[in-house]
Amino acid sequence: MKLEKIILASAATVLAIGAGSAFAQFQNAEKAIEYRQSVMTIINTHFGRIGSVVKGTAPYNKDDVSKNAEIVVMMSTLPWQAFGPGTEGGKAKPEIWSDNAKFKAAADKMQVAVANLNTAAQSGDLESIKKAFGAAGQTCKGCHDDFKKK
Numbered sequence: 412m413k414l415e416k417i418i419l420a421s422a423a424t425v426l427a428i429g430a431g432s433a434f435a436q437f438q439n440a441e442k443a444i445e446y447r448q449s450v451m452t453i454i455n456t457h458f459g460r461i462g463s464v465v466k467g468t469a470p471y472n473k474d475d476v477s478k479n480a481e482i483v484v485m486m487s488t489l490p491w492q493a494f495g496p497g498t499e500g501g502k503a504k505p506e507i508w509s510d511n512a513k514f515k516a517a518a519d520k521m522q523v524a525v526a527n528l529n530t531a532a533q534s535g536d537l538e539s540i541k542k543a544f545g546a547a548g549q550t551c552k553g554c555h556d557d558f559k560k561k
């Protein structure tokens with residue numbers, strides 16, 4: 412490799428690492444709060460649509476439930492980066508920062524549960540969708556009980 416190429420490759424690596432952290436950066440706490448609340452709103456909307464099917468107030472349609480579950484899975488990876496240091500506020504309890512390991516564990520549990528819900532949704536088996544929906548809902552509720560202000 413020519414020297415210029417090595418330098419370019421190194422610069423690209425540094426940029427990639429830099430971009431990795433910039434991805435999780437917000438201009439200020441208000442922006443982070445707005446972002447995480449927006450993501451939660453989208454999750455609530457699409458999770459809720461599956462909930463209507465599970466509760467029987469909406470008809471079961473495999474494609475719709477699959478799409479909603481896919482959106483929930485995708486969105487489930489996003490809120491956590493917006494709970495960084497110095498972003499206290501909104502409906503977030505201080506325990507998110509004082510007991511961050513517990514918060515992270517709850518976030519991981521939710522992501523696993525909604526991935527399971529997505530697997531069930533893609534399978535098209537309403538009974539397993541109902542079970543997985545209930546389990547996912549428990550992870551939402553558990554985390555909110557501990558970390559979200561009423």
Ligand code: ASC
Nearest residue numbers: 455458459548549551552555
């Ligand atoms: C939601 C939402 C929650 C959970 C919870 C499940 O859509 O906003 O907090 O589901 O109600 O028990």
